[in-house]
Amino acid sequence: MTQVYFHCSNTKKVFVDRRGAVVDDLAEARDHATRVVQSLIHEGSPEDWRDWVLHVSDDQGDELFVVPFTSVLGKSH
Known part of the structure; x- marks a missing residue:
């Protein structure tokens, strides 16, 4: 089990995850x-x-990997 953190950012803001989560x-x-x-x-x-x-x-x-929000949002029309 490993503790991982999920930080979010764009060019203007950063949200730092201080709690994280334990994952297998x-x-x-x-x-x-x-x-x-x-x-x-x-x-x-x-x-x-x-x-x-x-x-x-x-x-x-x-950093283990990144997830662009667009990969969840899908393409805009």
Whole structure:
């Protein structure tokens, strides 16, 4: 099990995850990352999430992978 953190950023803002989550593997971390993105998108904020990216890092601060919000939002029409 590994502690991972889910930080979100765009060119103007950064949201730092100080709590993180304990996951068993990268697949579980990816599932959790998708849920974090979906949660932010659906919270009812007027924020335009298209330029946001979720950065998944381990407890040493090493980035494991990124999830662009557009991968969850889909393409705009």
